[in-house]
Amino acid sequence: MITIAHASKAFGDFLALHDVSLDIPTGSLTALLGPSGSGKSTLLRAIAGLDDLDGGTVTIGGADVTQVVPQKRGIGFVFQHYAAFKHMTVRDNIAFGLSIRRRPKAEIRRRVDELLEVVGLEVFQNRYPAQLSGGQRQRMALARALAVDPQVLLLDEPFGALDAKVRADLRRWLRRLHDEVHVTTVLVTHDQEEALDIADRIALLHKGRIEQVGTPDDLYDRPANEFVMSFLGSVSRLGGRLVRPHDIVLERAAGGSAVDGGIRATVRRIVRLGFEVRVELQDDDGAEFTAQLTRGDVEALALREGDAVVASSARGTPFEEPSLAVTVAS
Amino acid sequence: MRLRTGARLTARTVALAYLTVLVILPVAVILWRSFGEGIGGFLASVTTPAAISAFNLSLLIVAIVVPLNVVFGVTVALALVRGRFPGRGALQAVVDLPFAVSPIVVGVALILLWGVGGWFGGVEALGVKVIFGLPGMVLATIFVTMPFVVREVEPVLHEIGQEQEQAAATLGASSWQAFWRVTLPAIRWGLTYGVVLTVARSLGEFGAVIMVSSGFPGVSETLTLLVHGRYLDDHNTFGAYCAATLLMAMAVVALVLMTLLDRKRSTR
Numbered sequence: 001m002i003t004i005a006h007a008s009k010a011f012g013d014f015l016a017l018h019d020v021s022l023d024i025p026t027g028s029l030t031a032l033l034g035p036s037g038s039g040k041s042t043l044l045r046a047i048a049g050l051d052d053l054d055g056g057t058v059t060i061g062g063a064d065v066t067q068v069v070p071q072k073r074g075i076g077f078v079f080q081h082y083a084a085f086k087h088m089t090v091r092d093n094i095a096f097g098l099s100i101r102r103r104p105k106a107e108i109r110r111r112v113d114e115l116l117e118v119v120g121l122e123v124f125q126n127r128y129p130a131q132l133s134g135g136q137r138q139r140m141a142l143a144r145a146l147a148v149d150p151q152v153l154l155l156d157e158p159f160g161a162l163d164a165k166v167r168a169d170l171r172r173w174l175r176r177l178h179d180e181v182h183v184t185t186v187l188v189t190h191d192q193e194e195a196l197d198i199a200d201r202i203a204l205l206h207k208g209r210i211e212q213v214g215t216p217d218d219l220y221d222r223p224a225n226e227f228v229m230s231f232l233g234s235v236s237r238l239g240g241r242l243v244r245p246h247d248i249v250l251e252r253a254a255g256g257s258a259v260d261g262g263i264r265a266t267v268r269r270i271v272r273l274g275f276e277v278r279v280e281l282q283d284d285d286g287a288e289f290t291a292q293l294t295r296g297d298v299e300a301l302a303l304r305e306g307d308a309v310v311a312s313s314a315r316g317t318p319f320e321e322p323s324l325a326v327t328v329a330s
Numbered sequence: 331m332r333l334r335t336g337a338r339l340t341a342r343t344v345a346l347a348y349l350t351v352l353v354i355l356p357v358a359v360i361l362w363r364s365f366g367e368g369i370g371g372f373l374a375s376v377t378t379p380a381a382i383s384a385f386n387l388s389l390l391i392v393a394i395v396v397p398l399n400v401v402f403g404v405t406v407a408l409a410l411v412r413g414r415f416p417g418r419g420a421l422q423a424v425v426d427l428p429f430a431v432s433p434i435v436v437g438v439a440l441i442l443l444w445g446v447g448g449w450f451g452g453v454e455a456l457g458v459k460v461i462f463g464l465p466g467m468v469l470a471t472i473f474v475t476m477p478f479v480v481r482e483v484e485p486v487l488h489e490i491g492q493e494q495e496q497a498a499a500t501l502g503a504s505s506w507q508a509f510w511r512v513t514l515p516a517i518r519w520g521l522t523y524g525v526v527l528t529v530a531r532s533l534g535e536f537g538a539v540i541m542v543s544s545g546f547p548g549v550s551e552t553l554t555l556l557v558h559g560r561y562l563d564d565h566n567t568f569g570a571y572c573a574a575t576l577l578m579a580m581a582v583v584a585l586v587l588m589t590l591l592d593r594k595r596s597t598r
Contacts, residue, residue: 100507
């Protein structure tokens, strides 16, 4: 368990963390999610001890480590830009932490072999980081962090510098790795899809505060406020209610005028994105909104641009509207 | 096309002529004069007691100056790149001062500071002869070579940033271990170039050293002073050429050694 209590940190006038408290359960894979400048990286670096907090405490496994140097926190840290030791081979990079701990040579060899296999870099073990691709470098960095058996694995935008395909592969690979190794993992990301895909728990940060903590489903289906809702996916405003575009149901106006709570609207544009179809609409008051349908739905309705439809949603705004006003004002 | 070829040829000829007159010819003349009477004459001239003493003194100064410049050069570079302290801008400027100040001024300044009646002149009463002794020559050489290591290491430190050191820290390395195992290997190219330049400049320094040396042949003459002394005082032009050739040979050896060392390391 990692416990952060009342953490605050300022860089000059900029408040990076504002009285943040968060519990991270042992063995979980928690994502610290948020836009840039939200304080997520600062929070991660505070857990690692790479940045000092102005106030508050960090507890790892029951021990208060607020004043403890990074060397003694039992952590592994993976940087966005790999921070590979450029003058060392892959093997020596992975062995670094063990060699610092003066472990016997045979033990180091065994452990490094093991990790090379886990990250699939056996054939590259004698190469230098410059001779590896970005994805390979990041796997090396992960192996290096795991080599010292950390209590906690901290990843700072680990896939941020990689292209989309490699990122998706590595993401899946990391999830599988976590299921095997079970080390408490905290991952910083600004990509909501990544957080929803990989994490057991998400803490969503915004302007140095935590907006909501919960499972991916909690945050997606039961967002605490408009910021959370719109950060985790697209949002449409359907006659004063906030709904997900894929929760909107369209019916032809002729036969569906009686739909309870339905909003009359006109189809402005239909965009086909493979299986998904994005329908851009305008209601009778002139407000524009978007519905997300499947190709089948659109074909069944024989929808054309200019058609009059009735839009409705079974779900209402998942949070109380007053909190909306507060968020907008802040 | 013809014209462009012509222009190119002209540019090359000019460049070559420039180099020939200013660099190649002087070197060639010295070599020719040194070895004109065969290798025997040259060897005899560079193995006189005064020459051997000058050779040893030059090497001794290099041996003292290089480690000092490496330690303080790297420290200053680290302070300039990583430090956030008042007066950092001033330190930046001070580091470049030796490039701007004429060596002879350095010599004069050292005499004013360390000579009889100077601020630190008192050390002479304690039995340490700075001016007209080895310490003075070392101080003069340190002054003129100080910027080399700093200015070669600084950009490399900028480029590598601090992430590798932070990674080392999270893996359990103390700052000392991180420095030896991560930072130092990362800056070794810059450091090596800084050392090569320091060695070459230390061997070749004349103006600052002549001011603070007592200039006795066989006692306090470096190789550059030997060349000067033989030529002007002894009217021994041949001996001056031979000493100059030796000086050049040492600089070339330093350059080649460092290059080989680097190549060996980088292919390891």
